[in-house]
Amino acid sequence: MSRVLALFDVDGTLTEPRKKSDDVMRAFMKDLRSKVTVGIVGGSDLTKISEQLGDGVEREYEYVFSENGLVAHERGALLAKQSLREFLGEDKLKKFINFVLRYVADLDIPIKRGTFVEFRSGMLNVSPVGRNCSQEERDEFERFDKEAGVRTKMVETLKKEFADYGLTYSIGGQISFDVFPNGWDKTYCLQFVEKDFDVIHFFGDKTYPGGNDHEIFESPKTIGHTVTSPEDTRKQVTEHILDKL
Numbered sequence: 001m002s003r004v005l006a007l008f009d010v011d012g013t014l015t016e017p018r019k020k021s022d023d024v025m026r027a028f029m030k031d032l033r034s035k036v037t038v039g040i041v042g043g044s045d046l047t048k049i050s051e052q053l054g055d056g057v058e059r060e061y062e063y064v065f066s067e068n069g070l071v072a073h074e075r076g077a078l079l080a081k082q083s084l085r086e087f088l089g090e091d092k093l094k095k096f097i098n099f100v101l102r103y104v105a106d107l108d109i110p111i112k113r114g115t116f117v118e119f120r121s122g123m124l125n126v127s128p129v130g131r132n133c134s135q136e137e138r139d140e141f142e143r144f145d146k147e148a149g150v151r152t153k154m155v156e157t158l159k160k161e162f163a164d165y166g167l168t169y170s171i172g173g174q175i176s177f178d179v180f181p182n183g184w185d186k187t188y189c190l191q192f193v194e195k196d197f198d199v200i201h202f203f204g205d206k207t208y209p210g211g212n213d214h215e216i217f218e219s220p221k222t223i224g225h226t227v228t229s230p231e232d233t234r235k236q237v238t239e240h241i242l243d244k245l
Contacts, residue, residue, distance in 0.1 A: 003037075004199045004200075006037070006241060009041065009202075011042070012206065020052055026054070035245060041063075041065040042066055045067055045120050045121070046058060046064070049066055056076075059075065065189035074192070082184065087181050096158075097117055101117065103157065109129060111133065113130035115127065115131040123179060123184065125176050142174040152171070167181060168181070168182050171210055172211065186215060187221075203225045203236065203237065204216070205227050205228060223240075
């Protein structure tokens with residue numbers, strides 16, 4: 001019998017963006033965990049993933065890979081942790097953050113709030129509108145960004161300005177994009193599981209080029225599935241995993 005691992009993105013896959021998992025999804029995932037091994041791989045830090053999937057998520061699931069797997073937990077125990085500060089060094093990191101803040105200061109967008117750069121263990125999260133905005137303001141910015149391409153233009157500018165830094169830029173969620181060293185995308189988590197499973201399914205919504213699910217979706221080590229909502233996730237998991245057990 002094949003050893004199967006099902007890996008899931010969070011936003012837009014298990015929950016609506018930045019919303020909490022509902023009772024239907026929690027029951028579905030509990031049932032799935034009784035049949036196959038299940039892991040979470042999100043771009044957010046563990047605190048934010050816990051806010052959406054519940055406190056103790058790193059103990060509830062076999063694997064929880066926060067920050068793309070740069071902070072890795074197995075059955076609640078910390079497996080590994082990477083450091084962006086050690087990779088870049090303080091001087092380069094400061095230069096990059098200063099440039100981002102100046103860029104945001106000159107940006108003409110409908111609203112701005114606070115926390116434009118969030119420093120995480122293995123990455124930076126950059127939000128032109130600011131992470132302190134309300135859900136209504138998130139929705140408003142997302143609609144504006146689809147028309148104006150604010151994040152896409154900002155990423156292109158950063159790629160040119162810091163071409164020698166060896167960084168990847170990944171647009172995800174509604175209001176921000178992640179910045180991390182090349183190779184530190186969601187495929188980073190596969191090193192912890194690829195030897196223990198015959199089949200690794202990945203379910204995510206932002207699987208297009210530039211989306212934060214793209215690299216792991218395209219990886220030859222996974223079977224990638226593009227989903228459009230939590231409801232679609234349940235449908236595809238049933239079709240591709242549960243109905244074949």
